[in-house]
Amino acid sequence: xxxxxxxxxxxxxxxxxxxxxxCWVPMHKDPTLNEVHCGLLTGENKARLAAEFSAEEVMGxxxxxxxxxxxxxxxxxxxxxxxxxxx
Numbered sequence: 410x411x412x413x414x415x416x417x418x419x420x421x422x423x424x425x426x427x428x429x430x431x432c433w434v435p436m437h438k439d440p441t442l443n444e445v446h447c448g449l450l451t452g453e454n455k456a457r458l459a460a461e462f463s464a465e466e467v468m469g470x471x472x473x474x475x476x477x478x479x480x481x482x483x484x485x486x487x488x489x490x491x492x493x494x495x496x
Contacts, residue, residue, distance in 0.1 A: 410434055413442035450474065 412422045419438065426432050450458075450470055458467045 410436050411442065412436060412438055413444070414438050414440055415443060418442075 410422050410426060412418045419436070422436055423432075426434055426436075450467075455467060455471075
């Protein structure tokens with residue numbers, strides 16, 4: 410079974426495999442299956458980034474990342490998130 414790293418996706422996968430009696434099936438977690446991947450912003454503390462840069466700039470990066478994902482609805486389309494915090 411392939412799943413994202415999102416906790417709810419992993420739990421749903423475990424529940425599904427349990428109901429089907431297929432708990433022996435390995436679960437492969439892949440970050441490309443996550444709903445949103447924002448490059449260097451992923452896992453960063455927004456308050457720290459806002460202090461270092463500006464809140465408006467950080468929100469602009471986040472909006473840009475999310476809007477790029479909504480432009481392409483294909484599940485397997487790779488999107489290029491911001492690769493640096495430079496403006």
